[in-house]
Each structure stands twice: as C-alpha cells, then as structure tokens.
Amino acid sequence: MPEAELVAAAQGGDLGAFEQLMQRYEPRVLRLAMRIVGNEADAEDVLQEAFLKAYAKLDSFQRQSSFYTWVVRIAVNEALMKLRRRRGDRELPLDQELDTGEDLLPREVEDWRPNPEQQMARQELQDLLNQNIASLALPYRVVFQLRDVEGLSTEETADALHLTVPAVKSRLLRARLQLRDKLSRYFRRPGDGSLPAGAARPEGQA
C-alpha cells in the first residue's frame, strides 16, 4: 500500500497501518540511532521512544514531508536527548563550535584500488565502515549519516538538527574528507600515496 494511504489509515486509528509504517522504517531508524548513541541498548530505547512519540503525535503530522523524514527528525531528537542525559550535558552536543581553522586540503591523496567493496569480506567491510564513522566527532557523524546514508536533503538535515544550511554544508564537507582520509588507509593502491606530505599536496596552487 502506498505510504500516503497507510498514513491516512493510521491517522484514522488503524493500528495495523501504523505497524506497517513502523516495519518499513524500523531498521533504518535503529541504524541511525546506533550511529548517534553508539550502543544497541540505547539505540533500541531511542527506536521505541521515537515510534511512541510518532504514534502519539500522528494527528499533527501534516504530510508536508515524507513520513520517514518526519520520524527521522523525532528519532534524531530522541537520540541527542539520550546522549545529553548520558553525558550530563545541558547543551545539545551539536552546538559545539567546530571551526578550528584547520587546513581542509588533504596532505595525502592517492588512487584507490578498483572496486574497494570487493577488497574484503562483507562483514569486514561493514565493521570498517562502522568503526570509521563512529570515530568522527558527533556533529560530523550526524550530518553525514542524515545526508549521505539516510538521503535527507541539505534543508531537511538542517531542519532536523536545528542548524543553518551553511553549517550543514560545512560539516558535510569535513565529514566526507575525514572519512575519505580514514578509508584511504585501507583502499589506497599499493605504491601510491607514499610521497612526502609536501610533495603530495594537490597541484595548481600557484
């Protein structure tokens, strides 16, 4: 059944329709929560809180965005609150100032071997992707997850995180560059990228 019909039925009190909506998006919301809070028990709590809240507020869903985007916004909020409670912080952890003035120009750039996804076993690759995204600072990790994994637009990401569009763009660039750099250690072509840092800077700067 199309999503709009399921949402309309769920808003009319059909619990079965709501369950179908949940089943469509539970795995993605759980993965998103895992990426933010970092452990399975808290991620399951976030999943549950997000869908309970979505169910309670279903009448207020205006269908201007997709149901998934709406649930993601709720889930991100729940996950950040969970982190804040865990850390005992008063501020949302996304509000921290990130611009350190660091040079964005990567010091080493090199070709990767072709088909990096075929260079290791599926589970090994998955562990590598999980470890590397987990090692990003939270503000970069959340923006990358929403934009590049969940497929939200820049505006939807800004809206979900209460950030400006330029802040989302800046964090996405840094997240992508950092992840690229981390993955390059595994996928670079043998014999490449071994130049001294100064010599490996991109050409054409003069």
Add this chain to the structure above:
Amino acid sequence: MRCTQLIAELCAYLDQEGPQAWADFEAHLAACRKCRQLVETCRQTILLYRSEPLPPLPAAIHSRLMTAVRRARPAK
C-alpha cells in the same frame, strides 16, 4: 581555480547542487591529478556508505515495540 577553491565546491559538485556551471571546476580537474583523485575517492567513500546493506530488525525488537505502542494506544 585553485585546489582550495575546488575543495570548497566539492560537495556541491558531488551532489550536483546549485546553479553553478562546472566548466572551471572540471578544467581544474583535467589539469590536476591530486584533485581528480580527491574527487574520485570522496565519491567512492559516499558510495560505500550509501550501499551498506541494512541489517534486518530482530523480530524480538519489533515485538517489544508493538507491545509498547499497543499499551500507549488511547482507549476509544
């Protein structure tokens, strides 16, 4: 275009966002091997994450969730 300018526009280029024409960007890419490598490996990074298979949700988690939702259901 300098390498630093290319990096500033990297996301817009990869996402093909905005009204920009990419002639200057692509002219720089054609002339600069390191920037070509940077753009290509960034693209591969994004692709690796976009093509992650989604693990199925354990049935027990769905069932705990449904129990909680049923409990929260308003009496009609």
